[in-house]
Amino acid sequence: MELHANSRQKITKKRKIKIFYGTQTGNAKMLADNLYREATERGHEAEVIDLKTYDPEDNLVTEGENGVWIVLFVSTYTDGTPPEGSEWFCKWLEESSTDFRIPKALLKDLHYAVFGLGNSLYTENYNAVGKKVDRFLKELSAKPILPVGLGDENVAESLKGGMEKDFTAWKKEFWKKSKKVKDDDTAVKDTCGTGKKTCDGKCKCKEDGGKCSSEEEEEEGEDLYETTTEEEDNAEELLNEDRDGSSLQTTNGVVDLEDLGKVMQTMKKAKVRRKKEESAQSTGEPREMVTPMLKKALEKQGYRLIGSHSGVKLCRWTKSMLRGRGGCYKHAFYGIESHRCMETTPSLACANKCVFCWRHHTNPVGTEWRWKMDDPNTVFQGALDNHVGLIKQFKGVPGVKAERFAEGLEPQHCALSLVGEPIMYPEINRFIELLHGKGISSFLVTNAQFPDAISNLVPVTQLYVSIDASTKESLKKIDRPLFKDFWERFIDSLKALSAKRQRTVYRLTLVKAWNTDELDNYADLVSLGKPDFIEIKGVTYCGESKASSLTMQNVPWHEEVVHFVKQLTDRLDGYEIASEHEHSNCILIANTKFKVDGEWWTWIDYPKFHQLVKDFNQSQKTFSAEDYMAKTPSWAVFGAKEQGFDPVETRFFRKKQKDIGGC
Ligand SMILES: Cc1cc2nc3c(=O)[nH]c(=O)nc-3n(C[C@H](O)[C@H](O)[C@H](O)COP(=O)(O)O)c2cc1C
Ligand code: SF4
Structure with a gap:
């Protein structure tokens, strides 16, 4: 049995559609491109335009007069502002709608649709730009094809389950509503199967006893586009x-x-x-926390995803040490073996949008756990299997040392610092216990936004707090936190850290001209959290990013980091510079309780740590940082000629200094 292809054609009017986008990180453009594809497939005459390149003053009125429909995809940024390059469009609309000299009917001929991109965690500024653009257009008498669409990145709260789903539902409605718009004068009528403007009754469609495609305009019929x-x-x-x-x-x-x-x-x-x-x-x-779009983006960045909210990635230092080319700064400072280190996170989401984290601007954000949760055994086994799978890819790779490869298959350390906020995972304690049960040490980094979770945390080998800035203003600028009370949370987190008995670390990332001149404030924060160690690292620049204004000018030289560290140490009681890893532009300040008889003991006795944890689990016998310290080798001590590079390794200089980072 056969069906005439033409009888399924639902395109009733060909429209001229201009699809605009205003974007910072590319999401709005992606949606605009998607709609463009569908519009052309449906036979419309469509065009995609970056708002940056469009002058509304010269063009918007005539779009309406020429029967052009406009569709706008626009995201919202910090404090409810438009993305870069879209400011003029938004300003012009706002001014035109409020200027009494401009007629209120200015855009009366214009049909439009707006889809805003935002995140409902930014409560009062949620989709502020999309909503405003819609309001201003209405105030200028433009005609909405359908109500403004609000795409919500916050999967837990979004109406349909995340940005993609919100968009798909809106798009479906858009095509449905667009059929009902009565403006025959502006639309190009479809031709019938014979190619003529008016059907002469002899076309193929009529042979099947149906209607001609040119007559189907107002028919609702079966909705072939009802898809999500x-x-x-x-x-x-x-x-x-x-x-x-x-x-x-x-x-x-x-x-x-x-x-x-x-x-x-x-x-x-x-x-x-x-x-x-x-x-x-x-x-x-x-x-689920990770939407299909996010999954794709993260996998493209080299993450292996586990379940619906965890991930692993092979650190560049793990690869380096497999080849005998040196370990990361944690090798120099604490004796970890980078080729046996598993970098992972049980929560890809976090409560900040840090500028350093520009590679991961695709990350989900949240202020509390509202997603489906995978059990800790699944996350742990998944992380281990995926990590080992990644190591196995190095079998037989030229330069990889056989004994290092064999060791790499049995990880000894876990850096819970990949991306996201591990402490948000409600089962983090059980996850850590599973690590320790396998003889794997735990280095956990938190962004200092969840003080209660810090207090409730079981002993970890080393607990880090990221100190990205030392004042409320600069913390807001650098971490772009979601919590309104982010500063109070930050301070409370430092207080919670000071109550911990195992090793604690402040991690400072220096961004030149942003956070390098607040020495006294940093010193105050040290006296508040009393960390055992302070790691100070120059920010790593990995290329231009639309989500961050960080440039090469913000990267401090190693000498500049040393200079900062010396100035800071001068302001601190009971701390000295202990170690250095010039290779990754990182310096360690340590509490002098780790200096025994004039020698530094910043390394970790890992077997001892695991024994102490066992005792703690059995009898709740508490232990302290000094109980599992080990002597720092001479090459790792600050001032040594090796500058933290292990002499058993062979230094390899990359032609292109691409990523000297690590966790
Ligand atoms: C630093 C930053 C600030 C943001 N501020 C807001 C906001 O105030 N309101 C909102 O609804 N969404 C906010 N968002 C979420 C973005 O609108 C969302 O990520 C969107 O998908 C970005 O789209 P784009 O890639 O097209 O720019 C913010 C995102 C970032 C990274
Ligand atoms: S930089 Fe971090 S993830 Fe990489 S080897 Fe060192 S501790 Fe592990």
Whole structure:
């Protein structure tokens, strides 16, 4: 049985559609491109335009007069501001809508649609720009094709389950509503199957006893575009492709019903799955943290994802030490073996949008755990399996040392500092116990936004707090925190740290001209949290990023870091410079309790630590940082000629200084 291909064509009017985007990190452009693809597939005349390049003053009124529809994708940034380059468009709209000299009917001929991109965790500024643009357009009498769409990156709160799903639902509504807009004068009418403007009744469509495609305009009919899931989209894509005859088997413009049946079946299955998902949501089941779009972005950056909220990645120093080319600064400062180090996180989400973290601006954010949770055994085993899998890829790679490779298959250290906020994971304590149970040490880094979680944390080998700035103002600028009471949380976190008995560390990342001249404030913070160690590192610059204004000018030279450290140490009682890792532009200040008879003991006796943890688990016998310290080798002590480079390793100079970072 055959069905005439033309009878499925739902395109009723060809429109001129200009799709604008205003973006900082590319999401709005991605959605604009997606709509553009669909618009052209549906036969519309579409164009994608960056708001940066568009002057509304010269063009917007005439768009309406020429029957052009406009669709705007625009994101919201810090304190509710528009993304870079879109300011003028937004300002012009605002001024025009409030200027009494400009007629209120200025844009009366313009049909428009707005989709805002934002995150509801920024409560009062949520999608502020999208909402404002919609309001100003309305005030100037432009006609909304449908209500403003609000895309919410906050998966837990978003209406449909995240940005992509919000967009898909809005898009579906957009196409549906667009069929109903009555402006025949502005739309280009579709032709009938014969190619003529008006049907003469002899076209193929009529042979099937149906209506001609040129007569279908106002018909609601079966909604081929009622799709929201990926599978449904794929099925729809097949149908869309079919419109130009490129996908389904067609003979002389006819389609096998068998092919169409397959497509319909896929759509049906996907719809059943969607219904199930929706019903799970209506019963209050939490959503997954990582959306398919995020997953794709993270995997592209080299992350291996575990379950729905955890990840591992092979650190560059792990690879370096497998080859005998030197370990990271934690090797010099604390004796970790970088080739046996697993860099992981059980929570890819965190409560900040730090400028240093520009590589990961795709990360989910949240102020509390509102997502589906994987159990700690799954996360632990998944991390281990994936890490070992990544190490195995180095088998036989030229330069990799056989004994290091064998050791690498049995990780001894876990750096919980990959990306995100590990302490947000509600089962973090159990996860740490699993690590220790396998003889793996724990180096956990937190962003100092969850003081209670710090207090409730079981003993870890070394607990870090990131001190990205020393004043409320600079912390806001650098960490771009989600919490309104971020400063109070920060201070309380430092107080919670001071109550810990095991090793504690402040980690300072110096960004020249941003946080390097607040020495007295840093000294105050040290007296508050009383850390055992202070690691000071120059920021790493890995290239230009749209999400951060960091430039090469912000990267301090090693001498500048040394100078800062000396000045800071002068302000601190009971601290001295202990070690250095020039290779990664990092210096260690230590409390002098780790200096025994004039010699530094900043390294860790790992077997002793594991024994102490065992005793603690059995009898709650507490222990302190001094109980598991080990002597620092001479090459790692500050002032040594090796500058923290282990002499058994061979230094390798990269041609291009790409990423000297690490965790
Ligand atoms: C530093 C920063 C500040 C943000 N501030 C807001 C905000 O105030 N309101 C909001 O709704 N979303 C805010 N967001 C979320 C963005 O709008 C969201 O990530 C969006 O997807 C970005 O889209 P784009 O890539 O097109 O710029 C912020 C994001 C970042 C990184
Ligand atoms: S930089 Fe971090 S992840 Fe890499 S080897 Fe060192 S401790 Fe491990």
